[in-house]
Every structure is written in C-alpha cells, then in structure tokens.
Amino acid sequence: MTKNKNNEKVFIIDASAIFFKKVYGNSVTVSDVIDEVKDDDSRLYLAITKIKVEEPSKDSIKFIEQMAKSTGDIYKLSKSDIKLIALAYEKKKSGKKVAILTDDYSIQNLAKSLGLETESVIQKGITKTFRWIKVCRGCGRVLNAKTNVCPICGCEAIIRRVDKQSSKSL
C-alpha cells in the first residue's frame, strides 16, 4: 500500500453513498449533492465525515452535457449527476486516480463512455462498517438522533463514530 496521498484514489460520491453511509477515504462531492441530503440521520452522518466539496468548471459541465446528449443519458441525469461526472472528468485529466461511487445506471453508463471508473455503493464497504450515534457530552448517555440537549443532565449532545469489526449490531 502506498503512503503517498497524491496517488490515493479519489472517490466522487453521489447522494446514495451518503444515504447508505458508504463514504470512505478521500471523498469529494459537489454542493448540489449536499443540498439533496435532507433527512436527520444522513445530515448527522455528513456532519462527521470529511467529505470535500468542490465544483467543476463551467467548461467541464458543458462538455459532459454534450457527451450526455450524444449517449442519450442527458434525459436521465440530474444537474448534480452532470456535475459529479464533470468533477471526475477534471480530476482524471489532471492525473488523479478517480472513481465515481454510484449505483445510478445513467451515471455509470456515461462514465464508461468517458473512460471513467465507477464503483457500486452497495458493494462498497462490506468489510468496514461504522455507526454514528449521538451521546451526551456530560453523562455519556446515548441520545435520540433528533436530540440536541441531554434530557437527563442538560448537557450538549455530540456525535460519535462507533467502529465495528463486522456488520453485526452492538
């Protein structure tokens, strides 16, 4: 395994990777994807993962839109999908190792015609699972995901990652 961060594969992630909590390593997304994440549980997850948010250039977006028109995928791709592919395309052009993490067939299809690597969200992360819980800063009690203040001692809730060896529940 290389320790060189510059050669580390960059994962371009779509919203499903956040919903299924499959964000690992060097992960990047676009702001449109962050905007799609509305439920409490996923927002909690987002708050603790170190996903970088970057935007592709207008030229890249235009290019990807043209490609999507030629493959017919344009009708099935959202604006955030186009941006994700554009971002992956830019990174690959600049010499980075990159894969789009998605289960979306149209993204996979267009990525393939552009020579971009994709990885499935569902297949990802079978060996590594984390759980995200809210605990009280004061008494350490595990709190409901929607609670921000401990009902017992009144202290602030904090988010904690629980590492698990297997996918078996605690």
Ligand SMILES: [Zn+2]
């Ligand atoms: Zn407490």
